[in-house]
Amino acid sequence: SVSAESMAPSQDKDYVKVVIPKTQEQRKRIENSIENNFLFKNLDEEQYKDVIDAMVEKRVSNHEQIIRQGGIGDFFYVVETGTFDVYVSKNGAPPEKVHSYGPGGSFGELALMYNAPRAATVVATSDSVLWALDRVTFRRILMENTSRKRKMYESFLEEVPILVSLEPYERHKIADALESAVYEDGQLVIKQGDIGNNFFLIESGEASVMKIDEEGIEHELPGLKKGDYFGELALLNNKPRAVNIKAKGRLKVATLGKKAFVRLLGPVVDILKRNSDNYETITRNARQQ
Template structure:
């Protein structure tokens, strides 16, 4: 009998008693762009230029106010319908590459990035056009499709100096998407060109909508997991907010038998194969599909992986590390005490 798998009733999830792995969460307090040996930083105080010999530039006037708007997923009073601006495949690829490499979007998943790319609108500029002005209100984030743009910074009212130049693939203005903060620099088109722009409201709606959908989906999964069935709704919500999506291509190994694991996974979409080496013989077991989960023993102890799980085609999973689970919900033993029946069931499987 396989000690890492057991069947669940219909309409419930299958599970594999092994363990897993993933990424971070969106947070942006500063907007930075490396400029040769300078760095432009939009912060609470002002723009700061740092060279090889750092020379801090402080705002001698009043402090700049930076305010963040509510990002509560429940803030959406009406269903959000994402905007789709037609673009060629090559344009989408270029925008996607630029957005994905921007620090603001590093924690966005594939669906969120696709929605962001679809929502960006085309903006043609002529040489000499002022795209953003230092100290002005920031409402848009830009990706350069074509052309060159110069970046100027004025220190304490002095004559602006050129500190950088953007070209195709460059992006700027990300702080405007998260905060009501004034622009830290002036950007002027050096040549005619084309930009792709995303406004703050659309960006925030995309994040809130996708975050809300994810939370509901993950909470639904967690309610069906017998191991966590005794949790309160707010506890499941906390766990749901820490889950991160990962995508695996066909044949890619998610977890490997014998490895030490510290995460567990829930399959969001796709299918995964389950194999286990028993006395030198590779055995195949029923595959896992949407809603199935594995690796929950990582939340209870340090057992090595009991099987190898690999992607069949495109596989999307949500995972959470043990450290985050313990940090949010306290010692795992507290959960075990409230769910002894499942814990004893798992312990008995370990003896098989």
């Protein structure tokens, strides 16, 4: 379990900033590596500079072990180039591969956030370049945002039916990437025919679903409620939005961009596709009414 104390970001300003001298070229490479990483979103200018100042370049060879399950957490890592596999051994059983990372990925935050032993072993599967951030700087700058978001979405994501089959850690990664948005009664969330860029989960409220047929006649389809999702179809099939979706009363949604959707919902894509087969039946039934 996680004690409140270990989660509290340090309040005192009584720290010495870590500054590892680096070239302009190295700074540029760090910026590119963290550009699409959600843990680095919403940093102010000073925090952003402090993080880059503190990072250390680490070149590793194929097969090199970066983190050992059970070990002590010292650094958080961002991948600039190369690939890594993650292994977990449960109750002394042989380690199983559970995940892999490529450029832009990051790992090693759990032990630093929770003052816990390393939860997995991470091994390079090619010659690679990493940027390592020390524990103190990680906790001072990156932890607050990360743990706030993971906590905020945790209980909600546990109750989303499509996500129940995921590991808790996979839901944490989804939480890192989610952004909430609010729509007022009657506001259009998705417009039929538009290009799709986002996936939506309903945090609270309801949405109505309307399909306009070839003759321009609007048909009402079954509505959506808390825990339901929408917007996946255009992302799965690269097709225009198939329906109009409107807020029915105040609607709060959590959204994922397309890239994050593909990366994080990979394990449930088959379920999403299977479920979407039902849409045709639903649409047909609605037309017959």
